[in-house]
Amino acid sequence: MNPLQRALIEKAGHDNGFEHVLSSAGDAVTLASARHRSQAVVTVSADGFGLRLQPATPALLPELLRSFQPWAGADDVFCVPTLADLAALLRRAANLSQALPKQAVRDYHAAVAQAVQELPAESRGTEVERLVRQRVGQERYRDALLTYWGGACAVTGINVPEVLRASHAKPWAECADDAARLDAFNGFLLVANLDALFDRFLISFDEAGHLLASARLSQGQLHALGIHPGMALRWLAGEHRPYLQWHRERFLLGA
Template sequence: MAIESPQSFVTYSASEQAAWQNGFRKNLGQENGWAAFGSTTAKGTIFLASGSDNGSWYVAIDHPGVVAELPFPKACVTHPGIAAYSAAHMSELYPVLTRIYELSVSLPDGPLEEFQAATDGLPEKTEAERLVKQRIGQDIFRNRLISYWQGRCPISDISDTELLRASHIKPWKDCETDAERLDVHNGILLSALWDAAFDKGLVTFKDDGTPEFSSKLSAPAMSSLSGHSKRISGLTAGHKENLIWHRDQVFNP
C-alpha cells in the first residue's frame, strides 16, 4: 500500500487530533509520510499515516510489549517501528489507538517507574512509613489495572469503578521485588465479591481463564459466583505463571 508522503495539512491535522485524543500529545516530527507522536505517561512512540490512494489509515508502534498483546491483525505496509495496523477510516482506527495507550501505560514497567518517582526519598524505617509507601504503590497498581482491563471485571462484566478491586494474584507481601508487586500481569481487575473469594482462596483460575471453585463455598456463594461468571480471555504467560502460584499457595480446593 502506498503512503501519502509528505502528509498534507489535512492529513497531519487528523493525525495530530487522533494522537492527542488518545494520550499521545508530543509531536515528534514526520518522516516518509509517517507522523510520530509520544506521550509523557505512556511508553513508546506511535506513527500515523494515510494511504495515498484509498483513504485508509495506519498506525505503527515500537513497543514490543504492546505488540504482543494488541488484539488486532497486522497490516502489510512498509512502516517504522516493529508492527503496523490499518483501518478503512480514521474512526475505525480510534479503538486501536485507545488500546495502544491503555497497554502502553501499563507495560512493561510503567507502574514501577511511577511508583519509584512517587516514593523517591520517602522514609520507610517504621511500619507506618512502610504502609504509606505501600498505599501509594497499591493506588498506582489499581489505576494501571483499570487501564489494562479497560475498566471492567473480565469475569462479571461489572464496570462500576466503586465496585472494582485491584486483585493481586501473588499478594503484595509475598512478592520479592517492587517490580513484581507492580506488574499488571500479577493482577486482575475483579468485582468486590470475586476479589474477596479470590483473596481468600475460595476461587482461582485455570490457565485458560476458567474459574475453579472451592468446595468450602456455601451454596448461596457458589450460586452468586458461578451464576454470573465467564472465562477470562487474553491471559498472558505472566498471568499464567502467577496463577500457578495462586493455585498452589492460596487456593483451598
C-alpha cells in the same frame, strides 16, 4: 500526505496519549509521549491510515491484537480505516503503555518519591513510610488493572468502578520486588465478592481461565455469591500464567 492530513494525525495523537510530534516530514508522522515510552509512526494510504508502533514493552502488541485484530496487517502495521479508528487505537496503545510492566514501576517510583518527600523528616524510614509506599503502590496497581481490563471485571464484565477491586494473584507481601507487585499480569480486576474469594484462595482459575471453586463452599453458598458453572476469565495472557500457577497451588493446598 497533505498538510490537512498531517494536522489531523498530529491532533489525534495529541488528544489520545501521544502529545509530542518527534517528526512530521515526508510521508510519515512520528508521535511520542512524556507519560510512556511507546512511539507511533502514522502514514496515509488509499484505505485510511497505517500505524506502526515502537512499543515500550513486548506485551503491548499482543494486547492490542485482542481488540484490533481486524486491522492487523503485515510487519506489525495496523491498517486503520478512519480518523476515529486511529484515535481509538492510539488511545488504547497509550493507556496500555502506561499500565503494562516497566512504565507502571517508573510511575510508582516517581509517585513514592514525591509522597515521601512530603512526609515529616521523623517519619521517613519508619512504618509510616512503608505504609505510604504500599498505599501508593496499591493505587497505581488498581489504576493499571482498570486500564488493562477496560474498567470492567475480568470475569463478569461488570463496569461499575465502585464495586471493582484490584486482586493480586501473588500477594503484595509475597512479591520479591516492585516489578512483581505492580505487574498488571499479577492478578485480575474483580467484582468485590470474587475479589474476597480470590484473595482468600477460595476460588482460582485453571490454565484455560475457567473458575475453580473450593470444596469448602457449598452449592448453596456458591449460588448466593453469584458463582455458577461456566464462569471464566474474559481472556488470559501468557504473562498471567506464572502468577496464576502460584495462586492455584495455594488454592489447592486449601482445597
